[in-house]
Amino acid sequence: MSDAALDARELTFTAEGTGARELRLEVSRSARIRLSAGARRLMWARVCSGFYGVTxxxxxxxxxxxxxxxxxxxEARRHQDRAWWMRRIASGLAESPITPLRPGRWQLAHLVADASDDACFVHPRAELRSVGPLTVFDLLEAAAAPSTRDDDFGGHGSWSVWPLRRPSDADEARVKAWRKHAVEGTLPPVVLWSVSGLQSHLLLDGHDRLVAARSAGVTPDVVLLWRVHETPPTEERMARAAHAYTSQFERHPGGRQALNTMLERAFSPTRAPADAFAIGRSDMDDEWDREVASVLTAEDADAL
Structure with a gap:
């Protein structure tokens, strides 16, 4: 990890290295999708005919x-600083063999609750709050997700959360311990990964913390990992911003901080979500079908 830029709610960094990666997102021609960590299967999904949803x-x-x-x-008791946790998460993902990181630009964003919908979390930057891949719905429902689920894209994607393991029971010792932190306000954030092809977010870390928060009636902090596509600023955009800065500063010299922020953004790359890395597999369908049949009931397997 290098070239990290950090503010209170964002950490943008460059992932490097081409070492062995045990996390694989695979997709077949028939829109079957599988996520594996080494030999362990974490998730199966299938995009519906017509691309109206995913199971x-x-x-x-x-x-x-x-x-x-x-x-x-x-750690939870010592650190309530958002920036510290994002550095902790970024360094952990960079060093882990089971990581979604691939070479390129990435961001961890500490999401904020949508003022109009308490079940929705959005990006801290106002200009990115309407971007689907950076919006999270129905977070707490993932704490009790069944073994299968249908998500309707509804024209804009569901952008809900899908766990990568069976949720723990609320009375398990680790959940009870995190529940105390949730009540005290020292619960570490849950970590999500935005995956464009699924139009959903995968719960990377914090399954027990999410169950604890739900049982305590507390909304947890949310950190979202997303792959960044950066577009350099154009000469025209920078020239317009410089002209606006000069004219506004002459009329409102006391607004220097706001004008400096405007100028900084105009001269910075424009960021948008990039597609997740996936491996094409033309021979995966039969294997996928056998695996799904082995872990699900016949009724659930037929639905998938």
Whole structure:
């Protein structure tokens, strides 16, 4: 990880390296999708005919996939700073063999609750709040997600959250421990990964913390990982911004901070979500069908 730029709610960085990667997102010609961590299958999905939605399935394995080193209770009590947690998450993902990171630009964004919908989280930058891949719906429902689920894209994608393991029971010891943190306000954030082809977010880390927050009636902090496509600023845009800065500063010299922010953004690259990296597999369909049949009931497998 290099070239990191950090503010209170965003960490933008460059992922490097071409080492062995145990996390694989695979897609077949028939729109069957599979996410694997080494030999372990984490998720199966199938995009519906007509591309109006996607059906998900997960295994009943309740152990952590291990994307990140476990968050510790002493860390949670010592650090309530958003920037610290984003650095912790970024470094953990960069060092993990089970990581969605591929070479290129990435961002971790500490999402904010939508003022008009308490079940929705949006990007901290106003200009990105209407961008589907950076909007999260129905977070707490993922704490009790069934083994299969149908998501209707509804023309704009569902952008809801899908867990990558079976949720723990609310009375399990680790969940109870995190529930205390949720009540005290020291619960570390849950970590999501925005995957464009699914038009959904995958829960990378924080399955037990999400269950704890839900059982405590608390909304957890949310950090979203997304791959960034950057477009350099044009000469025309920079010239317009410089002219606007000069004219506005002459009329409102006291507004220097706001004008400086405007100028900085005009001279910075424009950021938009990029597609997730996926591996094309022409020979995966039969294997996918057998795996789904082995982990789901006959009724659920037929639905998928």
């Amino acid at each position: 998900f399935a997960r295994s009943e394995d309740a152990s952590s996939p291990g994307f990140l080193p476990p968050f510790r209770a002493d």
